[in-house]
Amino acid sequence: MNKTNQLPLSGQTSIVTGASSGLGQAIAISLGKAGSNVCVNFHGNEDGAKETQARIEEIGAKCIIVKGDVGKPKDVAKIFEKTTGAFGDIHILVNNAGIQEDKPLVDMSYEEWDKVIQTNLYGSFLSAQTAAKTFLSQNTEKSPDKCIGKIIFISSVHDIIPWGGRVNYSASKGGIKNLMKSMAQELAPQKIRVNSISPGAIKTPINEDQWKDEANLKVLLKKIPYARIGEPEDIGKVAAWLASEEADYITGTTIYVDGGMTLYPSFAED
Numbered sequence: 001m002n003k004t005n006q007l008p009l010s011g012q013t014s015i016v017t018g019a020s021s022g023l024g025q026a027i028a029i030s031l032g033k034a035g036s037n038v039c040v041n042f043h044g045n046e047d048g049a050k051e052t053q054a055r056i057e058e059i060g061a062k063c064i065i066v067k068g069d070v071g072k073p074k075d076v077a078k079i080f081e082k083t084t085g086a087f088g089d090i091h092i093l094v095n096n097a098g099i100q101e102d103k104p105l106v107d108m109s110y111e112e113w114d115k116v117i118q119t120n121l122y123g124s125f126l127s128a129q130t131a132a133k134t135f136l137s138q139n140t141e142k143s144p145d146k147c148i149g150k151i152i153f154i155s156s157v158h159d160i161i162p163w164g165g166r167v168n169y170s171a172s173k174g175g176i177k178n179l180m181k182s183m184a185q186e187l188a189p190q191k192i193r194v195n196s197i198s199p200g201a202i203k204t205p206i207n208e209d210q211w212k213d214e215a216n217l218k219v220l221l222k223k224i225p226y227a228r229i230g231e232p233e234d235i236g237k238v239a240a241w242l243a244s245e246e247a248d249y250i251t252g253t254t255i256y257v258d259g260g261m262t263l264y265p266s267f268a269e270d
């Protein structure tokens with residue numbers, strides 16, 4: 001018997017972008033654990049994608065890996081086509097792929113600005129738009145009774161906390177915040193739920209300079225009232241829950257999973 005029967009997401013199919021490492025890998029595994037078939041998208045790191053796939057198949061869920069750049073419309077179309085080809089209807093998109101390239105504002109080239117916006121904001125838009133079109137084409141009823149699809153953006157606490165030296169990154173995440181809300185408003189009547197998860201500091205390759213070095217970690221922990229750095233699984237579990245029927249009445253919301261980073265902890269000392 002298929003081990004994924006009766007789980008919260010059994011019979012459903014998910015796409016996770018940038019799932020060859022870090023949060024994307026943990027989210028893909030959590031969705032597999034919840035019973036979903038998973039498409040693991042990767043950009044450069046095929047070995048990482050294969051590792052994610054092996055860990056999902058070990059659980060007993062089905063998984064494919066698909067190479068593609070989320071900033072390119074043709075690649076995004078291919079990711080969705082391959083997933084439909086493998087599993088049929090698609091139910092969940094997690095827009096996780098993202099990059100960070102730091103530079104003081106006055107030194108930032110147009111290319112350095114554009115590269116981050118292209119991946120983080122355009123990539124999220126393209127994947128979310130394709131997901132919405134796919135959900136609607138799979139369900140032709142005008143006002144369905146039940147949820148027909150779920151879109152989750154992996155944003156950042158920097159969609160509300162300004163971040164000097166990284167204006168490209170924080171602008172991309174701030175853009176995602178209102179992209180998510182506007183999409184949620186537009187798609188709710190068609191029973192598509194759209195939400196964001198905004199992580200604080202989570203131990204992944206994107207920020208290893210901040211947690212591998214003990215002195216840097218000490219500085220970082222001062223910004224986290226809950227006094228620990230996050231683990232990728234902290235985000236994976238929330239994503240699986242948010243995609244499930246348990247969260248059916250949630251749309252247009254951002255869930256901050258940040259150990260209290262957005263509580264402005266330095267004010268506690270005043």
Ligand code: NAI
Nearest residue numbers: 018021022023043069070096097098156199201202204206
């Ligand atoms: P990561 O560097 O391990 O993951 C980023 C993933 O995106 C990689 O697998 C990379 O190959 C993929 N990627 C990059 N460009 C791509 C493209 N053009 N097309 C497809 N995939 C592409 O870092 P992490 O931390 O797992 O980042 C995942 C998401 O979480 C990002 O959107 C990041 O901004 C966000 N985030 C991470 C935080 C953290 O503390 N780790 C905090 C807040 C947000």
